[in-house]
Amino acid sequence: MQPGDYPARTTLLVEWRAGDHDRYVWRDGHVQPYRTEPLPAPVNYGCLPGTLNPADDAEVDAVLLGPPTPVGATLTLAPTGLLHLADGDHKVVYGDTTHAAPLLAWFPPERGARLLGPDDALAWLHDKRAP
Secondary structure, three states: HHHHHHHOEEEEEEEEEEOOOOOEEEEOOOOEEEOOOOOOOOOOEEEEEOOOOOOOOEEEEEEEOOOOOOOOOOOEEEOOOOEEEOOOOOOEEEEHHHHHHHHHOOOOOHHOEEEHHHHHHHHOOOOOOOO
16 A cells, blocks of 8 residues: 555544543444543544554554544544654644644653654555554
């Protein structure tokens, strides 16, 4: 598969609602309680079902910038960026990236968080479909 073969729109599933402490996880085709975090999520956080990130052997992580979105919501959107991390556990970003400051501040400096563009997100996603 070539980078241009990946669809420009992808489906993300929200696992952790912005502002909430309660975190959920997509497992075995269902959203399930995961744990309660000490700090609330600064953004909506989730995954791209049907993908696999080799950095952590789980679905590709996704971030939805904007107002709180209910856990379990699925949205089909075009990526607006890629949160690039030094450890390779990148996150696909959706929403208005002019509001990405809380997302970037969420990661400690040693993770080297930087925001790349939508073309970078699509190029990175091209080989991340689950087998």
